[in-house]
Amino acid sequence: MGVILRALRALILLCGFYLLSVVLLAALIGLDAALLTEVHGLLAVKIVAVSVLLAVPLVRGVFVLRTPRDEDPPGIEAAEEDEPRLWALVRELARTMGTRAPDRILLTADVEAAVSERPRMLGLLPGPRRLHLGVPLLAGLTEAQLRAVLVHEYGHFTGGDTRLSALVVRGRRQIGRVVEGFHARADGKVAAERARQERAAAGRIAKGRKPEAVDTRRTGALYRSMAAVFTWYGRLYLRASMSTARAQEFAADLAAARVAGREATASSLRDIPALAAAYDVYVDSYATLGLSVRLLPPHGEFFGGFSRLLAAREGDAAPSRAWLRPAPVSPYDSHPPIAERVLRIESLPADGRVAAAEGAASALLTDAARTWAALEEAVLEAEILAFEHATGWPELLNAAMAGALSSAHTPLHQVLAQYTGRPATLPALLDVIDDGRLWRLAERLPLSKEAAAAKGRAFRAFARPMLTDGLRAMVLTEFSARSLLGWEFSWSRPAAVRLPDSLAWDASGIPSEVGSEPALAAAVAAALADRPDTGPLRALLAEDLPTPA
Structure with missing residues (x-):
């Protein structure tokens, strides 16, 4: 389709919007004229008032001729x-x-x-x-x-696409403005009617009578009907203009x-x-x-x-x-x-x-x-x-991860705070484990129906991954507070936690191959075993460990 034909098509679509608007305005005027020959007095005033209110969004959409200019992006x-x-x-x-x-x-x-x-x-x-x-x-x-x-x-x-876009954008915005105007007036009517009915219900309650249910389903129906007409035309307009855009x-x-x-x-x-x-x-x-x-x-x-x-x-x-x-x-x-x-x-x-x-x-x-x-x-x-500004990307990573750890809120943190009535900290969790209450605490975790229905060893197997995530976050928070961990920055892969070699443990929680002994992973596993033992973890926390390089 050539430029002239596309320009003509865009102009016809825009004129169609104006023609639809004029036809609806003429229909409102004709309906008023027909009704006013039969109706007089207060009812006639109401009919004219309703027609004027319906015409306001329509007139605004038709006669707001200036197309807003696009602002430059930042x-x-x-x-x-x-x-x-x-x-x-x-x-x-x-x-x-x-x-x-x-x-x-x-x-x-x-x-x-x-x-x-x-x-x-x-x-x-x-x-x-x-x-x-x-x-x-x-x-x-x-x-x-x-x-x-x-x-x-x-x-x-x-x-000629950039020049024709003025016509297309103009029509799109004006149709949208009319539809929004009708919906805004309908919403205003609904809000007013709801407030009126709620006041009436409050008055009935104050008198000891049963209130009526608030019902605004029919309120604003005329406005929504007018909006539906322009929504239909707007879809037709978009389908036609977007098919042209794809060809362009x-x-x-x-x-x-x-x-x-x-x-x-x-x-x-x-x-x-x-x-x-x-x-x-x-x-x-x-x-x-x-x-x-x-x-x-x-x-x-x-x-x-x-x-x-x-x-x-x-x-x-x-x-x-x-x-x-x-x-x-x-x-x-x-x-x-x-x-x-x-x-x-x-x-x-x-x-x-x-x-x-x-x-x-x-x-x-x-x-x-x-x-x-x-x-x-x-x-x-x-x-x-x-x-x-951070002085370097590693500094930015360490500061961000330290902040994230200090505000960690895993499911274990949440249920531990509810269970003990105290802040969810590592010492509080270790006390619960030593008291033999770990698996009762685990029953409060947001588990699947299958996991919640399991018993014994099966239940512990379901709950252990969530417990491990929460305990790991608490351990890392403790080591971060003691400045015993850092983070390895990388452009090509996710960040990895860096601990002293004897406690090597990567960011996924899997013992690292670097380091002489994955002591930290073993200590966490012991604390969450079928027969929990916090001794290895408490021993590591009590050690005077070197800061990772």
Whole structure:
């Protein structure tokens, strides 16, 4: 479908919204006119009042003509004098595509690239263009792949997609505004009616009479009926506009393959989902690790550490790149499934452009470290920026794990506090074990029905893993308080606890092969045996152990 036809379709869909609104307004006026010829007095006033109230959300949706402008996401402006190599690539690709280059480049913390345009006269006249470029993409893609990504985005410029989006977004927002208006008024009516009925019920109770049940099921029905009409049209509008959007994505992919090469385009489509998954791991497990103890990564590393994780886990992403999970297609999806897009690109004839521009895309930045640091200042909230910065990642890990251990709240912690009426500490648990009450305590754990119904040795086998987790947390908390443990930081695997060699025990609770004797694991196992013995654990706690190196 060409640009003119798509513009005409978008305009027809938008006009359909106005036509539906005018028809409903005319129907309300006609109904009032018909009823008022038969009805007079107070009832006539009520009919007119109801019609006016129904018309208010409709009129607001139709005559609020200004389309709200999209705000820029948090990020940093990439001025041409600061990033000449990036701008040179952006302009080169624009010339190749025969389109106007963006007027601004905004570097963001998202794993995505996007273009937008602020056209005039509902998209009939061009306007300023913006390129939003996620710095994590620069960290994880090659220059060849970045070229493919940028050409794909320019495909939306050459196809007129960014200009037509003004029409589509306008209709989507206005329909949504009308639906929200009707639902808001219906909710207000329900709340008022509920309050009235509750007051009446309270009055009946005060008089010693039985109150009536509150029932608001029919309240606001007219508003919800009007909302249902526009919800139906909104779904029709979305299905039509999103099918066009999916076709635009396919067309932009083909443009990318033609200019940047088949291999670079297909590999970028494969890599971006894997890159997004790795970024989620990084943010959840590394960047935000110390927030609970008000500690940030080293300055500039909140986002900058992502490059280190990618380098350490390069081989981990290979399986996800090689196989893309087929995804169901919804008529409301704006993008086709990645697997289908890759299949279409890889079915094109080979073009021989495999080894071109294989360098890291981050090399386009004048100073990548400076960019990461500036992004941190621009994206993080002021409250977070007020936190202290760790001097290194190991310090951040140790502080975060010490804080987590001090606030540990396993099921064992919970039932122990309830059982003893005291804080859940290791000494309190050891006292319970020595008193022969361990398995009575275990009966209070949140076990499965099968475990709770078991008896004797079978019950102990079911309960022991949960007891081990809780006891282990208490032991580590005790050693942390004595500064007898540290944590081994790694970009490629989960953190491992580091104890004195004689107490070696890894983060999963399995005795480590490093160290002369897994004494701690044996002591915990003895405390939770069928015949518990806390002696070995108490002996270890009483020792003067060296701090781990």
